[in-house]
Amino acid sequence: KQEVTQIPAALSVPEGENLVLNCSFTDSAIYNLQWFRQDPGKGLTSLLLIQSSQREQTSGRLNASLDKSSGRSTLYIAASQPGDSATYLCAVDLYNFNKFYFGSGTKLNVKP
């Protein structure tokens, strides 16, 4: 069974810092990996989708990388802002059915 782990569980940084969130997964035979943002009491917002054939994806201040062979992905957030405060979830799809296995998330707090 696929296990997805996210480190750290929580992170508090001052505004303006660049930061890296880590995700690891046990089964490297994934079809794609998606990073989501979850705000308290809200749904999940898709941030970046990386296909298995890709190494990275970028959207604005966000950059996600994927290393399938080592079972790792990172989400890089540049110049963090208080509005980035949320829980960030990593999820992997093993079967190309959008049947995602989620990590527990990293709760990010960006202090003004």
Add this chain to the structure above:
Amino acid sequence: EPEVTQTPSHQVTQMGQEVILRCVPISNHLYFYWYRQILGQKVEFLVSFYNNEISEKSEIFDDQFSVERPDGSNFTLKIRSTKLEDSAMYFCASSERGGEISPLHFGNGTRLTVT
């Protein structure tokens, strides 16, 4: 921007009662999903639905659960006889296509509380 909408936002029910959670996926999407998140735990896949049938389901999705697309816009999750352990946030999601190149779009969830 089009979004997935879920109703109600919060549902309280007594153990043993039937509940129906409702979702309106994004209109041009063809694939529909239910996920759930028990408080303090990971988001878990329940079921995927395409072309009016279940395409994949998890071991959680037993005979107490069913899904339906009763018309061209709604997608529902029914729990026949709720248990205390069914208390969770239930998320509906949809995607334009299946799998690799089509991101999931989630609704804001229905918080189900079983007493």
